[in-house]
Amino acid sequence: MIEFFTFGSTNGHKVAIALEELGFPYEVRTVSIFANEGHSPEFLAVNPTGKIPVIRDREVDLVLTESDAILLYLADKAGRLVPPSGKERMRAIELLFLQASLQGPMFGQRMHFSIFSTETVPYGIRRYEEQGKNIDKLVDQLLAGRSYFLGAEYSIVDIAFYGWYFAAKWAGFEFDQHANLKAWFERVGSRPAVARGVTIPSSLPRLPARKRA
Numbered sequence: 001m002i003e004f005f006t007f008g009s010t011n012g013h014k015v016a017i018a019l020e021e022l023g024f025p026y027e028v029r030t031v032s033i034f035a036n037e038g039h040s041p042e043f044l045a046v047n048p049t050g051k052i053p054v055i056r057d058r059e060v061d062l063v064l065t066e067s068d069a070i071l072l073y074l075a076d077k078a079g080r081l082v083p084p085s086g087k088e089r090m091r092a093i094e095l096l097f098l099q100a101s102l103q104g105p106m107f108g109q110r111m112h113f114s115i116f117s118t119e120t121v122p123y124g125i126r127r128y129e130e131q132g133k134n135i136d137k138l139v140d141q142l143l144a145g146r147s148y149f150l151g152a153e154y155s156i157v158d159i160a161f162y163g164w165y166f167a168a169k170w171a172g173f174e175f176d177q178h179a180n181l182k183a184w185f186e187r188v189g190s191r192p193a194v195a196r197g198v199t200i201p202s203s204l205p206r207l208p209a210r211k212r213a
């Protein structure tokens with residue numbers, strides 16, 4: 001059994017989608033970020049960063065943090081949704097690093113400055129909205145001539161990128177002018193496991209109005 005510490009937010013939804021796709025039995029432990037439960041002594045003992053998602057795989061006594069590391073672990077455990085070896089596997093890992101080091105942090109800062117910040121900081125809004133647009137352009141190029149990031153096969157790379165695109169759309173950051181990205185977003189979103197995953201343990205919250213620089 002897998003214990004899944006999560007919340008209704010982007011990085012949690014990525015892991016929820018993977019668990020639903022792969023069909024592992026799991027138990028949800030909701031950690032409310034809004035109530036600061038991630039910083040309780042009990043949760044900090046599980047993950048010192050205070051962040052979700054985290055899984056505990058009781059079968060092998062493993063606690064794992066970082067959403068993309070968790071996606072890779074679950075896909076390897078199931079033997080599905082990631083190439084098992086060779087150049088294709090390295091490409092998948094390269095794209096997971098790209099997601100975790102570029103799309104996640106930049107979209108996260110954009111969400112912070114344009115939506116959640118209690119102050120209006122025009123430089124922060126401009127910088128991260130610009131970064132977001134550059135990433136949309138890059139992702140559109142990466143998806144040119146292919147249905148999914150790795151080609152014809154849906155994989156955990158799609159799940160990794162989908163989490164933040166789902167939140168971007170929710171927050172009103174449009175990317176429909178990029179035809180490859182738009183078609184991929186709809187293709188991935190039409191999967192039943194994806195539709196379920198973005199509601200586990202709850203949907204994204206209603207957001208404050210978007211700020212303008």
Ligand SMILES: N[C@@H](CCC(=O)N[C@@H](CS)C(=O)NCC(=O)O)C(=O)O
Pocket residue numbers: 009010011012033038050051052053065066067068100104
């Ligand atoms: N790099 C981490 C980021 C995790 C993350 O930022 N989680 C957010 C929710 S989506 C969180 O727990 N925020 C609460 C906090 O930072 O205190 C991952 O990919 O898992």
